Structures are given as structure tokens and as C-alpha cells.
Amino acid sequence: MKASKKLLLSLLALLLITASTFARTENGEFDNVSKDKYPAIEANLMVGLQSDNEGLRISSAYYLGELKSKNAVHQLMKILREDESYPSRIVAALSLIKIDDPQGIYMVQRTSQFNTQEGVRKMSERFYLSYLLKKYIEENPGKGKYLAYIKF
Numbered sequence: 001m002k003a004s005k006k007l008l009l010s011l012l013a014l015l016l017i018t019a020s021t022f023a024r025t026e027n028g029e030f031d032n033v034s035k036d037k038y039p040a041i042e043a044n045l046m047v048g049l050q051s052d053n054e055g056l057r058i059s060s061a062y063y064l065g066e067l068k069s070k071n072a073v074h075q076l077m078k079i080l081r082e083d084e085s086y087p088s089r090i091v092a093a094l095s096l097i098k099i100d101d102p103q104g105i106y107m108v109q110r111t112s113q114f115n116t117q118e119g120v121r122k123m124s125e126r127f128y129l130s131y132l133l134k135k136y137i138e139e140n141p142g143k144g145k146y147l148a149y150i151k152f
Contacts, residue, residue, distance in 0.1 A: 041067070042071060042072075045060040045067070045069070046069075046071065046072060047060075049061060049075045054085050054087070054088060057088050058091050061079060061092050062091050062094070062095060065091075065094060065096070065099055068100070069099065070099065072099070073096065073099060073103055076104065077096065077103065079092040080093055080108070080120075086117060089111075089115075089120045090120060093111060093120070093123060097130070105128070108127055109124075111124040112124035113125075133147065
């Protein structure tokens with residue numbers, strides 16, 4: 001138990017340290033240094049998705065979502081469908097929503113309806129409903145203030 005807590009804390013520290021790698025400018029784009037390194041970063045994270053280490057899989061899935069990596073959609077869908085780890089499935093669903101790929105969004109929507117794990121189903125539903133709300137507000141900017149009371 002203590003070993004898993006230490007591992008979790010180490011991974012969290014690693015995530016915080018590496019977060020600066022993904023520096024963004026004010027408009028949300030990656031700066032020139034990160035753009036140059038993007039293919040290598042993406043390739044390493046894709047390898048991390050296939051790891052036996054659950055923490056590495058989860059953090060790789062999370063950062064691929066942050067990078068909005070279209071190349072990761074199919075692997076994230078596989079994790080959402082088949083992974084035995086509850087946290088891995090949740091992070092995969094979140095990353096698919098962040099990437100905003102139609103196939104990934106559809107997978108999260110279907111997971112929210114038909115997944116056998118209740119927690120995964122509920123979190124996928126929240127992610128999907130938040131995605132729909134965001135899209136509605138983008139299309140109808142004047143009506144966003146009336147929807148502020150909605151909580152998922």
C-alpha cells in the first residue's frame with residue numbers, strides 16, 4: 001500500500017514537473033520550442049499508452065488529450081473500451097472529449113449509455129454533457145448566461 005502511494009506521489013510530481021514542457025502562448029498555441037519537439041513528445045506519449053504501468057498509461061492519456069493529438073484517438077478509444085483500470089478509462093474519456101474528434105466523441109457518448117462499470121458510465125456522461133453544453137454556448141453566445149445554473 002505504501003509503495004503504491006509513493007509511486008502515485010512520484011508520478012504526480014513528475015506530471016507537475018513535465019507540465020512546463022507543454023508551454024502555451026496566450027492564444028493557446030504551443031510556443032516554438034514545443035512545436036519543434038511536438039512529434040517526439042507525441043511519439044513518447046503514444047508509447048506510454050501501451051505500457052504495463054498504469055500511472056504511465058494514465059498520464060500519457062491525459063497529456064495526449066492536452067495536446068489534442070488526433071493520432072491518439074484510436075488508442076484512447078481502445079483504452080476506454082477494454083482497459084481493466086477504472087482511472088485509465090476515465091482519463092481516456094476525458095482526453096477524447098478534449099481532442100474533439102467525432103469518433104472519440106461518439107465513443108464517449110456510447111460509453112455513457114452502455115458501459116458496464118457504473119462509475120465510467122457516469123463520468124463519461126458528465127464529460128459528454130459538458131461537451132454538448134460548451135458547443136451550445138459557442139453556437140449561442142447570448143444564451144450562455146441563462147445556463148449558468150446547470151450542474152453536472
